[in-house]
Amino acid sequence: MTARAFTGENGDEDVTIKILFCGVCHSDLHVAKNEWGFTNYPVVPGHEMVGTVMKVGSDVKKFKVGERVGVGVIVGSCKKCESCQQDLENYCPQTIFTYNSHYTDGTKTYGGYSDMIVVDERYVLRFPDNLPSEGGAPLLCAGITVYSPMKYYGMTEPGKHLGVAGLGGLGHVAVKMGKAFGLKVTVISSSPKKETEAIERLGADSFLVTSDPAKMKAALGTMDYIIDTVSAVHPLLPLLSLLKLNGKLVTVGLPDKPLELPIFPLVLGRKLVGGSDIGGMKETQEMLDFCAKHGITADVEVIRMDYINTAMERLAKSDVRYRFVIDVASSLSQ
Ligand code: NAP
Ligand code: ZN
Numbered sequence: 001m002t003a004r005a006f007t008g009e010n011g012d013e014d015v016t017i018k019i020l021f022c023g024v025c026h027s028d029l030h031v032a033k034n035e036w037g038f039t040n041y042p043v044v045p046g047h048e049m050v051g052t053v054m055k056v057g058s059d060v061k062k063f064k065v066g067e068r069v070g071v072g073v074i075v076g077s078c079k080k081c082e083s084c085q086q087d088l089e090n091y092c093p094q095t096i097f098t099y100n101s102h103y104t105d106g107t108k109t110y111g112g113y114s115d116m117i118v119v120d121e122r123y124v125l126r127f128p129d130n131l132p133s134e135g136g137a138p139l140l141c142a143g144i145t146v147y148s149p150m151k152y153y154g155m156t157e158p159g160k161h162l163g164v165a166g167l168g169g170l171g172h173v174a175v176k177m178g179k180a181f182g183l184k185v186t187v188i189s190s191s192p193k194k195e196t197e198a199i200e201r202l203g204a205d206s207f208l209v210t211s212d213p214a215k216m217k218a219a220l221g222t223m224d225y226i227i228d229t230v231s232a233v234h235p236l237l238p239l240l241s242l243l244k245l246n247g248k249l250v251t252v253g254l255p256d257k258p259l260e261l262p263i264f265p266l267v268l269g270r271k272l273v274g275g276s277d278i279g280g281m282k283e284t285q286e287m288l289d290f291c292a293k294h295g296i297t298a299d300v301e302v303i304r305m306d307y308i309n310t311a312m313e314r315l316a317k318s319d320v321r322y323r324f325v326i327d328v329a330s331s332l333s334q
Contacts, residue, residue, distance in 0.1 A: 009118070011057050012059040013122075014056075014119065014121065015055070015063050015119055015120075016054045016056075016117075016118045017052065017053060017071065017116065017117050017118070017119065018051050018052045018054050019050075019115055019116065019328045020050055020052065021050045021134050021329075022050075022111075022326045023046075023141065023323050023324070023326075024045075024048075024311055025138075025141050025169060026169065026231045027141070028045035028111075029315050029316060032312065040100055043100050043110075043111075044099055044111050044113050045099055045100075045111050045112075045113055047072055047073040047141050048138050048139075048140040049072075049111075050069070050140075051068070051071070052067070052068060053069055054116075056121075057121075063121060068127040069124050069125060069127050070124070070127045070288065072098070072123075072140035073097060073140070073141050074089060074123055075101075075119050075120065076094075076096030076120060077089040077094060077123075078093070078094040081093065081094070083280075087280040087281065087282040089122075089280050089281055090277055090279055091280075097109060098111045099111030099112075113308065115329075115332055125140065125281070125284055125288055128289060130292050131292045134325050134327070136291070136297055136298075137300075138169055139296075139298065140284070140288075141278065143177075143291060143298070144279040144283065144284045145276070145277075145278050145279070146170050146229070147279065147283070147290070148283055148287070149227060149276035150174075150181065150225075152276065153225070153250055153272075153276075154248075155183075155225040156183070157183075158181065158182030158183065160183055160224040160225065161183065161186065161222060162185050162186070162227065163185075163187075163208075163223040163225070163227070163239070163242055164188065165188040165189075165230055166229040166231065166253060167187050167191065167194050167322070168320070170229035171187070171227075172299060172322040174229065175187060175203065176294075177291075177296060179203045180294040185205050186205060186219070187207045188210060188239065189207065190209070191209075192209045195207040195209070201299070208242075216238060216241075216242075219242055221243070222242060223244060225248045225250070226243060226247070226248070226249045227250050228252065228253055229252055229253045231255060232255050233255045233256075236262060237262045237265065240262060240265040240266065240273075243269065244269075245269050245271075246269070246272075247269065247271050247272075248271070248273075248274065249272070250276055252275070261273065298322060298323045299322045301323070302325050302326075303325070303326055303327070304330070305328065305332070308326065
């Protein structure tokens with residue numbers, strides 16, 4: 001049995017990583033507050049890590065000591081099931097999540113708000129040289145979570161119109177990816193204050209505030225796809241109404257309560273509602289390489305570890321531009 005987590009053991013297929021930066025995902029907040037009801041305290045959150053390889057096991061083929069690598073939302077899976085064989089480890093029934101989960105030997109997993117992690121090389125990503133660690137770290141969850149459904153649901157046809165609901169960590173990366181795919185991108189937000197930066201800084205083509213009925217009405221039936229990243233319970237009818245015939249609404253946000261699904265607009269407009277969960281390791285690597293090629297990084301507020309409680313309070317109020325990233329290494333060295 002390969003020992004992992006904080007046992008200090010580096011098994012034959014494992015990589016020991018010194019964590020440099022770790023992004024703060026809204027999922028960290030949902031889990032820290034037990035909003036999904038399955039938090040198993042104590043929890044060390046964090047699943048957007050970039051770090052340096054300190055040690056490799058004798059069977060490790062992909063990585064060398066000193067290389068920069070990334071770790072995202074999963075650190076294990078069964079490797080045998082249909083999902084694992086199709087490089088969809090994220091849909092394996094035995095997925096081991098980076099934190100709030102258990103290894104097969106029963107040891108708890110702890111995430112990236114820490115200085116070291118030991119991970120099976122299958123779940124470690126090569127980090128492209130031209131991606132900065134701070135702005136690149138959030139791609140390991142926020143990036144793949146929006147990239148994977150855009151690819152799977154065919155939401156990448158140049159010239160089509162993408163709506164991005166919720167301009168937070170996931171949403172702002174979705175805007176940048178949408179532009180890289182050649183789409184027209186409209187942000188659908190509850191925060192009027194984000195309009196100028198959505199357009200001027202993030203490159204969106206237009207901006208809709210959900211509380212502005214006139215603008216929402218003018219945009220009815222204009223979008224081919226919507227990716228919904230909203231973290232709280234919200235009505236789907238306004239979003240479905242923005243879609244054209246055959247439009248697709250893909251939800252990746254994970255509110256703590258079910259959303260109500262209005263059936264009439266779905267049926268009458270032959271619309272589709274889908275979901276998506278992060279991405280497999282192969283696709284995560286593809287996404288990092290895509291972002292490196294297109295110069296896509298997250299806009300980040302780099303913080304020290306001792307700011308995390310304030311950061312979480314601000315995240316709960318959608319007050320972050322657009323991802324907090326913990327500078328783990330310097331927090332510990334001073
Ligand atoms: P985030 O940075 O907090 O962004 C969420 C955005 O949702 C906010 O910026 C805000 O955008 C909007 N929002 C928040 N509360 C709202 C409310 N009450 N009504 C309307 N809009 C509201 O969070 P994130 O890190 O991007 O994560 C978003 C969601 O995705 C979370 O639920 C997270 O757990 C989930 N997630 C899912 C996956 C997956 O694999 N499916 C992976 C990672 C995260 P505006 O200010 O623009 O309205
Ligand atoms: Zn996440």
